[in-house]
Each structure stands twice: as structure tokens, then as C-alpha cells.
Amino acid sequence: MATSHFSTQPYPLRVPNLIGGKFVESKSLTFIDVINPATQEVVSQVPLTTNEEFKAAVAAAKKAYPSWRNTPITKRQRVMLKFQELIRRDMDKLALNVTTEQGKTLKDAQGDVFRGLEVVEHACGMATLQMGEYVSNVSHGIDTFSIREPLGVCAGICPFNFPAMIPLWMFPVAVTCGNTFILKPSEKDPGASMLLAELAMEAGLPEGVLNIVHGAHDTVNAICDHDDIKAISFVGSNVAGMHIYARATAKGKRVQSNMGAKNHAVVMPDASVDATINALIAAGFGAAGQRCMALSTVVFVGGSKPWESITVERAKALKVNAGTEPDADLGPVISIQAKERIHRLIQSGFESGARLLLDGRSIVVPGYESGNFIGPTILADVSSNMECYKEEIFGPVLLLMEADSLEEAINIVNGNKYFVNNYPASFAFVKLLLISYSDFCNRYGNGATIFTRSGVAARKFQTEIEAGQVGINVPIPVPLPFFSFTGNKASFAGDLNFYGKAGVNFYTQIKTVTQNWKDSDSEDKINMAMPTS
Numbered sequence: 185m186a187t188s189h190f191s192t193q194p195y196p197l198r199v200p201n202l203i204g205g206k207f208v209e210s211k212s213l214t215f216i217d218v219i220n221p222a223t224q225e226v227v228s229q230v231p232l233t234t235n236e237e238f239k240a241a242v243a244a245a246k247k248a249y250p251s252w253r254n255t256p257i258t259k260r261q262r263v264m265l266k267f268q269e270l271i272r273r274d275m276d277k278l279a280l281n282v283t284t285e286q287g288k289t290l291k292d293a294q295g296d297v298f299r300g301l302e303v304v305e306h307a308c309g310m311a312t313l314q315m316g317e318y319v320s321n322v323s324h325g326i327d328t329f330s331i332r333e334p335l336g337v338c339a340g341i342c343p344f345n346f347p348a349m350i351p352l353w354m355f356p357v358a359v360t361c362g363n364t365f366i367l368k369p370s371e372k373d374p375g376a377s378m379l380l381a382e383l384a385m386e387a388g389l390p391e392g393v394l395n396i397v398h399g400a401h402d403t404v405n406a407i408c409d410h411d412d413i414k415a416i417s418f419v420g421s422n423v424a425g426m427h428i429y430a431r432a433t434a435k436g437k438r439v440q441s442n443m444g445a446k447n448h449a450v451v452m453p454d455a456s457v458d459a460t461i462n463a464l465i466a467a468g469f470g471a472a473g474q475r476c477m478a479l480s481t482v483v484f485v486g487g488s489k490p491w492e493s494i495t496v497e498r499a500k501a502l503k504v505n506a507g508t509e510p511d512a513d514l515g516p517v518i519s520i521q522a523k524e525r526i527h528r529l530i531q532s533g534f535e536s537g538a539r540l541l542l543d544g545r546s547i548v549v550p551g552y553e554s555g556n557f558i559g560p561t562i563l564a565d566v567s568s569n570m571e572c573y574k575e576e577i578f579g580p581v582l583l584l585m586e587a588d589s590l591e592e593a594i595n596i597v598n599g600n601k602y603f604v605n606n607y608p609a610s611f612a613f614v615k616l617l618l619i620s621y622s623d624f625c626n627r628y629g630n631g632a633t634i635f636t637r638s639g640v641a642a643r644k645f646q647t648e649i650e651a652g653q654v655g656i657n658v659p660i661p662v663p664l665p666f667f668s669f670t671g672n673k674a675s676f677a678g679d680l681n682f683y684g685k686a687g688v689n690f691y692t693q694i695k696t697v698t699q700n701w702k703d704s705d706s707e708d709k710i711n712m713a714m715p716t717s
């Protein structure tokens with residue numbers, strides 16, 4: 185295993201920025217603690233990068249661009265081939281870092297790294313993905329071809345919940361297309377990005393092609409405003425995502441913004457009981473519900489009663505523990521604030537009339553008494569006007585609803601409103617934007633799944649459901665990298681999705697060339713009319 189600059193620093197480790205190929209400690213006076221959510225121990229400290237440091241990172245990316253874009257694509261691909269090999273080599277180290285900073289179980293952390301690794305593997309075939317088109321003889325002796333060229337300096341802004349996978353959705357695709365990159369990891373768990381950057385450089389990524397700046401809102405705003413940044417990839421909440429989308433597109437940048445979710449499962453009475461309950465439990469409580477594709481709401485067609493006791497029994501059997509413990513099924517939530525918010529939403533559901541079938545709020549995990557643990561929680565008889573339904577809970581809470589028919593269930597899912605009431609006054613502008621945006625496409629549309637044995641019901645669901653990622657007897661239908669991650673409605677802003685062909689299109693622009701090579705110029709005369717063939 186290579187020596188890690190990042191992990192040999194004294195404790196508490198001050199996470200460096202990566203600027204022009206060098207790991208440099210920030211001169212900032214303000215650092216944020218990165219906290220292990222199972223223990224409250226300070227793992228490291230992340231800087232609020234200064235404006236000078238941010239500008240230096242963009243300048244380094246801009247300087248590296250001309251030579252990198254002219255590097256043969258076969259060489260750029262070979263860097264990715266080596267990179268994927270190094271990620272495999274250091275899989276355990278990466279996963280341990282993810283578990284330490286984010287809290288998910290080690291096995292789940294391996295999945296986090298692996299799903300990102302698959303994007304790197306896909307980027308190894310960039311030459312084919314980036315191919316242009318050619319038509320010969322569009323007119324006499326004239327040919328036209330289009331080429332996909334990189335944009336320049338691109339940037340990525342990441343959420344906390346997939347510290348390895350989401351950075352890997354971004355920079356491998358961008359740089360293999362020939363761009364250079366500025367990455368801003370989540371300030372809650374920057375470690376995996378740092379380890380990945382070390383590996384990318386070990387794989388041969390030249391200085392300045394990938395740069396990392398840490399920080400929070402000011403760094404994000406600086407990314408939105410900087411004239412030399414041409415495109416921004418964002419993944420996170422709707423408040424941040426719509427703010428970034430508005431601010432950066434107003435500056436003429438391309439933005440792809442993957443945002444929040446309220447993913448539903450519709451369970452038909454004919455669904456296989458065992459397989460369906462197991463899928464609901466795994467997708468509802470895995471990663472402590474902190475996945476954008478977590479199943480947070482189940483609509484039982486024909487009523488939930490026959491399903492309740494078995495769902496509760498299996499949820500109760502899950503082991504809540506620190507992610508490093510081998511028996512853990514789910515770990516802690518990211519922060520004390522997140523835990524308090526989730527507690528509040530459970531309480532509000534109960535007070536609004538939902539039945540609390542399982543309450544995980546009072547759980548204590550021996551040896552980890554100060555961790556942010558919440559046990560699996562199930563609320564039944566939930567209705568669409570309850571706050572717990574309208575908000576994305578992002579915790580281990582499963583809401584049960586009922587419908588008399590598939591039509592009614594589809595209407596519930598499609599009617600799920602995006603909720604904008606809880607933002608502070610300082611976000612008045614964003615809130616206004618969110619309201620108008622949500623008027624336009626006013627519901628979350630990330631994922632939805634049906635469990636049934638009926639092809640007719642499945643086909644109706646697939647056709648009528650308003651969600652970008654549809655599962656049929658599949659609980660978390662996150663597409664593999666040869667497709668794209670296709671959230672829609674309020675779960676996505678932009679028009680070119682992450683990874684797959686759309687991801688390559690996002691990080692490239694088309695140039696169309698028309699050429700005229702003739703062996704004689706004898707026919708040439710002035711033609712003042714619009715050329716036609």
C-alpha cells in the first residue's frame with residue numbers, strides 16, 4: 185500500500201487542500217471538525233478554504249488544461265485503468281475511512297466505493313463514448329463531422345452520504361473527457377475524496393488536473409461565481425442544489441444538480457411476501473436511511489394490516505451498531521442535529537395521528553453510548569398531509585400508507601409534494617425560487633418501485649409513475665454506469681444527467697466541422713446566395 189500524505193499527519197489531522205498536485209495545509213483561521221458519528225471523536229479538521237487558495241486551485245486547473253486536453257485519449261484512459269486497479273487495492277482502507285467519517289457499516293462502505301469504482305471502469309472506454317459523427321458528401325466534395333470537445337475547468341460539489349461514490353460519479357468522467365477539475369467534498373466526510381485523489385495521482389493523473397478545495401457555503405458560492413469554471417456537478421439537498429443551479433446558470437455555466445427524494449414502494453396484494461418484506465427492510469433501513477434512493481414510504485394496495493407484524497418483526501431483528509462492528513446492520517446517522525431532526529419528524533407523525541408500530545428513538549448501543557443512533561422506526565396510517573410524509577426524513581424511518589387500488593397508489597406517489605416551509609428567513613430568495621420551481625415540476629421524482637407478480641400491474645406502474653428510476657421487484661434501482669442516474673422533477677435540475685452517455689455529454693461540447701477538399705479550384709467563383717447542395 186502506498187504511503188499516504190493524508191494519513192500521516194499528526195492528530196487532529198488538518199485535511200489539506202490539493203492544489204496543482206501538492207497537498208497544502210490551508211492558511212484559514214476557521215476549521216470544521218469532522219466527527220465520527222458512532223463515537224463523537226474528532227477524526228480530522230477541514231478548512232474553510234481562503235479565497236486566495238481557491239483562486240490558486242482554479243488557476244492550477246486552468247494551467248493544466250491545455251496540455252491535458254491534448255494528451256491522447258488512450259493515455260487518459262490508461263490513467264483510469266490504473267486508477268481502478270489502485271481503488272481495488274485500497275478498497276478496505278477506503279471503506280474504513282467512509283465508515284469512520286460517515287458511519288455506515290463496513291460492508292455498505294465497500295458498496296459505496298464499489299459503485300464509484302464502476303464509473304471509473306466505464307470511463308476506461310471513453311474513446312468510444314466520446315466519439316463524434318461523420319457524414320461525407322453533404323454537398324459536392326464537402327464533408328461534415330462533429331467532435332465532442334472538453335469544456336475546460338469543471339467543478340463538483342458533494343454531499344455527505346456517499347463520500348466515495350459521488351466524487352467518483354464526477355471527476356473520473358470529467359477528466360477522462362479532457363477537462364480539469366475542482367472537487368469540493370462534503371465538509372462532513374472529506375477523507376475518501378483525499379484518499380481517492382492520492383490514488384488518482386499515483387495512477388498518473390498530472391499535477392493540476394484534479395484539485396480539491398474544502399469549505400462550505402462561501403467555497404460553493406466562489407465555485408458558482410468564478411468565470412474560469414465552465415460546468416458544475418452538484419449532488420445534495422434541494423436548498424443547496426437550487427441555489428447553486430440559479431447562481432451558476434446565471435453566470436452562464438452548465439449545471440447538473442441531483443437533489444432530494446421521497447422514494448415510494450407500491451406493494452400489490454399478490455407480491456411475494458418474504459422477498460418483498462426483505463427488500464423493504466433493506467432499502468428502508470440500510471445506511472440508516474441516508475441514501476437518496478432509500479425507500480422511505482410504502483403504499484400497500486389493499487391495506488397494510490396483513491403486512492405490518494412481519495415487517496415490524498424483521499425490522500426489530502436488525503442490529504444497530506457502530507459500522508466497524510461486524511454484526512452491524514445499520515450504523516448511526518451523520519450528526520446530532522440530524523438525529524434531533526429525525527426524532528422531531530417521528531414525533532410529529534405520531535402527534536398527527538400515525539400509529540407508531542416501532543420506535544427506535546430510545547436505543548442505546550453498548551460501547552457507543554454517545555453515537556447518533558436511531559433504531560428502525562415504523563409509522564403506519566400515514567397520510568400525505570403529515571409533515572413526516574412531506575419532508576425527506578433521511579433516517580431509518582419507514583412510513584406505511586394504504587390505497588384501495590393501483591390507480592390510487594400511483595396518484596399518491598405522483599402527488600408527493602416537495603416541501604419548502606422549513607427554511608430560515610435568510611433563504612427567502614431560494615425559497616421563492618423553490619416554490620416557483622416546484623410549481624413547475626412540483627414533486628420529487630427520484631425513484632419508485634412496485635412489488636407484484638403481475639406483469640400488467642408492473643407495466644401500468646412503469647408507464648404512469650412519475651419517477652426517474654423505476655424498480656420492478658427491485659428495491660434500490662440505482663442504474664449502473666452505462667446508463668445514467670436519471671432523477672426527474674424536483675429531484676433533478678439541468679438536462680444532462682450524471683454518468684453514462686449523458687454524463688459524457690455534460691462534460692463535453694460539440695464542435696461541427698464542414699470541410700471542402702477539392703483537387704482543383706477551377707470551378708470556384710463568387711456565390712452570393714446561401715450555400716445549398
Ligand code: NAD
Pocket residue numbers: 341342343344345346368369370371399400401402404405419420421422423424425427442443444445475476576578630669671675
Ligand atoms: P447538502 O445540500 O446539505 O450538502 C451538499 C453540499 O452542498 C455540501 O458540499 C455543502 O457544503 C453544500 N451546501 C449545503 N448547503 C449549502 C448552501 N446553502 N449554499 C451553498 N452550499 C451549500 O446535502 P447533504 O446533507 O450533504 O446530503 C443529503 C442530501 O443529498 C439529501 O437531500 C439527499 O437526497 C441528497 N442526495 C441526492 C442524491 C441524488 O443523486 N439525487 C444522491 C445523494 C444525496
